[in-house]
Amino acid sequence: xxxxxxxxxxxxxxxxxxxxxxxxxxxxxxxxxxxxxxxxxxxxxxxxxxxxxxxxxxxxxxxxxxxxxxxxxxxxxxxxxxxxxxxxxxxxxxxxxxxxxxxxxxxxxxxxxxxxxxxxxxxxxxxxxxxxxxxxxxxxxxxxxxxxxxxxxxxxxxxxxxxxxxxxxxxxxxxxxxxxxxxxxxxxxxxxxxxxxxxxxxxxxxxxxxxxxxxxxxxxxxxxxxxxxxxxxxxxxxxxxxxxxxxxxxxxxxxxxxxxxxxxxxxxxxxxxxxxxxxx
Amino acid sequence: xxxxxxxxxxxxxxxxxxxxxxxxxxxxxxxxxxxxxxxxxxxxxxxxxxxxxxxxxxxxxxxxxxxxxxxxxxxxxxxxxxxxxxxxxxxxxxxxxxxxxxxxxxxxxxxxxxxxxxxxxxxxxxxxxxxxxxxxxxxxxxxxxxxxxxxxxxxxxxxxxxxxxxxxxxxxxxxxxxxxxxxxxxxxxxxxxxxxxxxxxxxxxxxxxxxxxxxxxxxxxxxxxxxxxxxxxxxxxxxxxxxxxxxxxxxxxxxxxxxxxxxxxxxxxxxxxxxxxxxxxxxxxxxxxxxxxxxxxxxxxxxxxxxxxxxxxxxxxxxxxxxxxxxxxxxxxxxxxxxxxxxxxxxxxxxxx
Numbered sequence: 001x002x003x004x005x006x007x008x009x010x011x012x013x014x015x016x017x018x019x020x021x022x023x024x025x026x027x028x029x030x031x032x033x034x035x036x037x038x039x040x041x042x043x044x045x046x047x048x049x050x051x052x053x054x055x056x057x058x059x060x061x062x063x064x065x066x067x068x069x070x071x072x073x074x075x076x077x078x079x080x081x082x083x084x085x086x087x088x089x090x091x092x093x094x095x096x097x098x099x100x101x102x103x104x105x106x107x108x109x110x111x112x113x114x115x116x117x118x119x120x121x122x123x124x125x126x127x128x129x130x131x132x133x134x135x136x137x138x139x140x141x142x143x144x145x146x147x148x149x150x151x152x153x154x155x156x157x158x159x160x161x162x163x164x165x166x167x168x169x170x171x172x173x174x175x176x177x178x179x180x181x182x183x184x185x186x187x188x189x190x191x192x193x194x195x196x197x198x199x200x201x202x203x204x205x206x207x208x209x210x211x212x213x214x215x216x217x218x219x220x221x222x223x224x225x226x227x228x229x230x231x232x233x234x235x236x237x238x239x240x241x242x243x244x245x246x247x248x249x250x251x252x253x254x255x256x257x258x259x260x261x262x263x264x265x266x267x268x269x270x271x272x273x274x275x276x277x278x279x280x
Numbered sequence: 281x282x283x284x285x286x287x288x289x290x291x292x293x294x295x296x297x298x299x300x301x302x303x304x305x306x307x308x309x310x311x312x313x314x315x316x317x318x319x320x321x322x323x324x325x326x327x328x329x330x331x332x333x334x335x336x337x338x339x340x341x342x343x344x345x346x347x348x349x350x351x352x353x354x355x356x357x358x359x360x361x362x363x364x365x366x367x368x369x370x371x372x373x374x375x376x377x378x379x380x381x382x383x384x385x386x387x388x389x390x391x392x393x394x395x396x397x398x399x400x401x402x403x404x405x406x407x408x409x410x411x412x413x414x415x416x417x418x419x420x421x422x423x424x425x426x427x428x429x430x431x432x433x434x435x436x437x438x439x440x441x442x443x444x445x446x447x448x449x450x451x452x453x454x455x456x457x458x459x460x461x462x463x464x465x466x467x468x469x470x471x472x473x474x475x476x477x478x479x480x481x482x483x484x485x486x487x488x489x490x491x492x493x494x495x496x497x498x499x500x501x502x503x504x505x506x507x508x509x510x511x512x513x514x515x516x517x518x519x520x521x522x523x524x525x526x527x528x529x530x531x532x533x534x535x536x537x538x539x540x541x542x543x544x545x546x547x548x549x550x551x552x553x554x555x556x557x558x559x560x561x562x563x564x565x566x567x568x569x570x571x572x573x574x575x576x577x578x579x580x581x582x583x584x585x586x587x588x589x590x591x592x593x594x595x596x597x598x599x600x601x602x603x604x605x606x607x608x609x610x611x612x613x614x615x616x617x618x619x620x621x622x623x624x625x626x627x628x629x630x631x632x633x
Contacts, residue, residue, distance in 0.1 A: 001401040005348055005539075005550075009362050053351045053361045054548045056541045058566070079566040094361040216569065243565050245539045248398040251555070252536030253562050255581075256571075257505045258589035263397070277509040279571045279581075 004248050007051035007096025008036035013071060015091055020156030024122050025087055026063060026075045029097060040100060042066055043107055044129040045239060045267050048099030049247045050074060050086065058082045059244040059262065062100065063125040065132035067139070072097070075125045075159060101247040102266050105130060105211055105237060113209050114144045116202055118222055120151050120194045120214030124159050126239060127213055132163075135173055147202055151178040151194040151218075155187060176201045195221040198229075205230035213239040216280070223270060233271035240266050240280055256280050281460050283453045283472035283480075291443075291450050292325050294466040295376060301465050302411065303373040305340055307333055316340060316375060325377075327445070331421050332379050332603065336532030340375055341386065341406045342393075348402075349550040353543065363550065370405040374462060376413040381426045381601040383412045383438035385532030388601070391594050392535050411462045414439040416484060420491060423604030425617055427491040430597045434484035444480040451480045497598065499624045501591050508588055509580070513622045517583070518576035520612035525556040527606035527614075528582065533599050536562070557581045583619050 014028040027050075031037035042048075042062055049057040058080070064073040078087045089095070105126075115134065119127040127150070134143050148167070152158045158177065168175050178190035178197045190197050194214065202210075210226050212219055219238060226236050242254035242261040249263030257276035259265065286294065295304055296319065304319040307326045313334040314326055349363040386407065393403035417424070417433035426432055436442055440459030444451040451472050454460045472480075500508070528534040538555035541548055555562055558579075563572045572578050590599035600616065607615050 001399065001405060003365060003401045004398045005401075006365065007363055051363065053363060053550075054353050054541050054543045056550075057539065077566075083566065096361075096363055241565065242571070243563050245537070249395070250392055250398070250400055250535075251538070252392075252557065252585075253555070255585070255589065257509075257584075258592040275505060277506055279509075279577065 005098070005246070007049065007057075007098040008033065008040065009094055010036075010072075010097050012089060012091050012093045012095065015089075018075060018159045018161075019122075023078050024075055024159065025078075026073055026159075027086070028064075028071045028073045029095070030071050032094070037070075040072065040097075042072075042100035043104035044133045045104035045126050046100040046102050047126070047247075047266060048072070048074070048097045048101055049244075050076070050082070051096030051098055052082050052086055052089075053096070055082045055085045057098070057245070057247075058086075059101070059247055061123075061126040061129075061239070061266075063128050065129045065136070067133055067136040075122065075128075077122045098247060102262055103264070105239075105267055106209070106269075110209050111142050112144065112207075114204075114207050115146050116208050116210040117146070117148045117150075118194060118198055118210060118212045118214070118226075119149070120218040121153070121157070122159065123213045123215065123239070123241075124150055127211065128160050128163070130211065131167065131173070135167075135170070140172060144207065145174065146172070147174040147176070149176045149178065149194055149198050149201060151180065151190075151192075151197065151214075153180045154182050155179055155184055193221070194218050195225045198222060199225045202229060205235070209235045209237060211237045211239070233274060234269050236270035238268055238270060238273060240268065242266075242280065281454050281463060283451055283477060284463065284469040285446075285472045285476055286450050286452060286469040288328070288448065288450060290468045291452075292327075294468045295319060295325075296321065297467055298374070298465055301372060302462070303371060305337065305373065305375045307377045316378075319376070327377050327415060330377075331417075331419070332382070332605070334530070334605070334609070336382050336385065336530060336603065336605065337375050337378055338382075338385065338389070338532050340373065341410055342389070342403055342535070345551060345553045346402060347549050347551050348539070351548050351550075352546060353548055354546040366549075368402070368405075370409040372409050372411070373406075374411040374413055377415045377443070378412050378439075379417060379603070380414050380433065380435040380437070380439065380442075381424075381429075381431055381603040382532045383414050384426070384429075384431045384435065384601040385438075385603070386412070387438040388533045388590075388597075388599055389535045391596075411440045411458050412438060413441040413443065413459075413462065415443045415445065416487075418445050418483065418487060420487065421604060421608070423607040424602060425492050425604060426602035427488060428493065428495045428617070429600050429602040430494055431601055432484075433487045433491065444483060446476070446479060446483070451476055453480075495598075495620060495624065497591055500587055501595075503588075505584075505588060505592070508623050509584060511622070514576050514580045517614070517619055517622070518579035521558075521575060521579050521614060522612060523558045523560075523575055523578060524611060525558040526609050526611065527616075528556040528558055529554065530605040530609055531600075532603055532605075533586075533601055538562075557585070583616070583623065586616075587620055587623055 393400040
């Protein structure tokens with residue numbers, strides 16, 4: 001019988017330290033068995049369980065895009081037992097991954113639409129996946145204009161800085177990078193919290209879907225802004241986090257009402273969330 | 281195969297004759313309580329005197345602790361850090377004397393572990409290897425309310441065989457192919473006649489008549505989740521609760537689990553253990569945020585899961601069988617029937633005598 005708890009073995013191929021405080025690293029993983037690589041078919045917004053033998057598993061959003069072939073990558077914040085151990089592992093070490101898990105952003109519904117991406121802090125990972133996916137030459141024509149608001153505490157806490165700069169230079173994606181504050185006199189982007197920058201820069205909700213992923217406080221204060229801009233609850237898409245173990249809707253801990261974040265989510269529309277208790 | 285009649289002694293002797301075919305579990309007395317144990321030659325079987333076991337038999341299909349994978353952490357080992365399934369066999373086993381409420385609980389848990397998208401390999405294979413031989417309840421306890429949950433003291437749902445305690449004898453009825461196969465391996469017994477069957481029917485009808493009425497699902501299903509979630513009674517319900525987890529531990533229909541890695545030198549196991557929504561760690565995020573940090577939130581989760589979320593998700597009754605263990609063993613006398621009444625705005629569940 002197929003065992004949904006058995007991870008695929010992968011090799012850590014590359015590690016990039018993303019932030020100045022070194023609390024976030026991106027791990028590029030390569031499948032050891034080619035058939036596992038072929039089975040791991042995902043869409044932006046999904047996550048996987050990273051399995052560190054001897055320590056345990058952690059659910060992490062997939063930061064790479066399906067258009068990037070040959071590897072999957074994950075940006076991991078160092079907070080607990082597993083993530084701290086993982087941060088000390090080296091290129092060439094073996095871990096496991098289990099997935100892809102959960103639903104994805106609603107790509108069918110987003111076709112032909114204007115896409116607004118709103119991210120905060122280290123939750124930008126699946127949004128990075130989404131942007132890379134959308135601006136790929138094979139996909140770009142499937143979406144109308146793409147606007148991005150991305151904020152971090154300070155410039156040193158922004159993820160994927162080289163890519164952000166490259167996207168800034170493109171004319172087929174509108175970037176609004178912001179920081180809560182900075183002492184860098186040469187900072188040429190925005191200063192301010194994500195909700196207020198959103199209100200200032202995203203002036204139209206016409207034919208648009210907004211994807212929001214960030215810390216709970218950002219999600220909380222961004223929703224009213226989007227509502228004011230005219231986004232309907234169906235067109236505000238949220239990606240949520242929860243403590244998880246199984247990732248397949250069985251172990252019972254990640255529920256919000258009758259939905260499991262791991263299996264029914266992690267992506268929900270604001271319309272769906274309105275009928276559920278605010279227990280997240 | 282028609283119903284059969286066994287003398288009580290003959291039944292136990294026949295069960296002993298199954299040793300080569302099944303691992304047989306039966307209720308035995310341990311101290312003041314009862315537990316399901318492996319039947320061997322000197323086991324004193326407690327069919328006659330037990331109401332129910334303290335621990336539910338769920339652990340026979342779903343062990344409290346189960347090794348999932350094993351691995352080497354030795355860098356010299358070419359398979360270092362590669363998880364391997366722990367080899368297991370799922371030999372035929374039978375739980376003889378299981379009460380109908382506990383068999384009903386396996387039907388409830390099956391919805392969680394055997395889904396269209398994923399199948400839990402250990403639960404499913406062990407469940408499929410298990411034959412459930414129920415013993416109808418001639419004298420339910422004051423804490424029993426199976427009928428309120430859609431079951432009954434002689435309910436057949438989830439059972440492969442049903443036994444009626446007729447005093448000196450058991451009337452034994454196969455309900456499924458699995459049950460037929462089990463009875464086919466038993467020696468002894470005679471065919472039941474019309475008088476036997478009528479006596480069994482009278483017995484089961486009589487016991488059922490003394491039990492609480494069914495609690496309708498509709499009043500709860502028709503409410504919005506948030507209306508019950510935001511109700512004012514949760515603080516009162518949770519006031520005395522110690523979050524000890526006895527209720528979830530004993531519950532035959534509670535299935536939540538944790539997964540942990542354990543390391544011994546240069547080898548390790550991934551293990552899953554029963555877990556409980558009563559514990560703050562159950563939902564604690566790595567960031568320190570906890571969506572159910574407060575006691576009343578965890579108490580509310582247990583009841584909301586059983587009586588609302590499960591109802592909304594599966595649309596087939598409650599995630600409770602009315603076995604009454606949580607009522608009987610709660611150290612602060614929280615009664616799930618009272619909470620159900622609060623949630624449904626229904627009249628109190630009528631207690632059995």
